[in-house]
Amino acid sequence: MICGLLTGILINTLASDIAFFQQYLVNGVFHVIGSIFISILKMLVVPLLTFSLICGIGGLRDIDILGRIGIKLFLLFMLTTALATTLAITVSVIIKPGQGFDITQISPSTPLSQVAPSWTQIFIDLIPQNPVAAHVEGNMLQIIFFIILFSICILITGDRGKPIIEFSKKMNEVMMKVIAVVMQVAPIGIFSLMAKTFSEQGIELILPMLHYFILVAVILILHATGTLMFLLKLLSHVSPATFMKRIRSVQIYAFSTSSSNVTIPVTLHTAEKRLGIDNTTASFVVPFGATLNMDGTAITHSVAVVFIANIYGIDLGIIDYLTVIAMTILASIGTAGVPGLGLAMLTMIFNQVGLPVESVVLVLGVDRILDMIRTAVNVTGDITIATIIACSENNLSMDIFNDPDAGQEEIHLPSS
Secondary structure: OHHHHHHHHHHHHHOOOOHHHHHHHHHHHHHHHHHHHHHHHHHHHHHHHHHHHHHHHHOOOOHHHHHHHHHHHHHHHHHHHHHHHHHHHHHHHHHOOOOOOOHHHOOOOOOOOOOOOOHHHHHHOOOOOOHHHHHHHOOHHHHHHHHHHHHHHHHHOHHHHHHHHHHHHHHHHHHHHHHHHHHHHHHHHHHHHHHHHHHHHOHHHHHHHHHHHHHHHHHHHHHHHHHHHHHHHHHHOOOHHHHHHHOHHHHHHHHHHOOOOOOHHHHHHHHHHHOOEOHHHHHHHHHHHHHHOOHHHHHHHHHHHHHHHHHOOOOOOHHHHHHHHHHHHHHHHHOOOOOOOHHHHHHHHHHHOOOOHHHHHHHHHHHHHHHHHHHHHHHHHHHHHHHHHHHHOOOEOHHHHOOOOOOOOOOOOOOO
16 A cells, blocks of 8 residues: 555656656556456445345344344444544634635636435435346445345245355355455555556645645544544443454555445455454444445535635534534435435535535545545444444454454465
């Protein structure tokens, strides 16, 4: 990851105008390898999610357990998002980003072409009209809804449904092996993604917005290492230091791919094999977390509100800040099933508190790099909540959690 970052910055600084580097290296080798790596991860998401969820729910002794985990999941998602938003607003109000900012330093030109969907449409879209189409399109919330309903009905059928559960368990084990194989070549893919991103973006892109960028990055790191780890220690009594060591690969995958959904295979593998979380909990919490838990997005939105308000000299009152907290929580859910509409949701928040909607484009210059950091924070929140719930359900193996070599399996092909 670091080598890719440095390589990208060097190319951007020294060879941005050299056609050979841009055509054959950045848009050639790096683009091809990075795109293939992302495609492989995307390829794993839907089959892994399908078999893992069927195994997890099929392994429940009582449907009531599913409801209990679901309630804990929802409450923890709301709690962490509220804490993230509150932290971001509090620090931003103290630091006052944007005061004295010369708006002529940058010339926003990106049009706002997307419109946020209505809340009613968001809930309607949770139900797939065609489950096959949902799987083909990779619509995560629709897939999760259908698989949960399907798995519950498998349980209801009793013995007749057991062969399906057994088949899914075997397929889930195979998918875990596929992930282990992919992780062996991951460094090459991650290097290519990082090199391409920074060779195109360049470090100088963030200079006019450096104050805003640093503040958001610091708050994101504070939330991941402070707020979430405090909750982990308080509610699960496991070691935050050991936990952070175990999930390092997940954070690196999330940072380099900028996608919680794409990182699901690695997150599930880490949760079960590295942390010792039972499949029953991991298979249910992780996919929901990747689509609903957006702590990093909530922080970015909150800081952006204070930043833009200070630039334009607009005073926000306590009611405005409470509105931002409430709408950010809702927006983090609303953007889950609507890829690419995070910007539209931010404009909705701006409009609600009386900020110029067109000013959203001011934060776009650094948003691509911030997206990498906040995705890593999002998946950290997902796996933290999964660990807390696993502890509360006695579904966490401390033997695996405390084993530094757990999940670090070597891949060997069987000899003939």
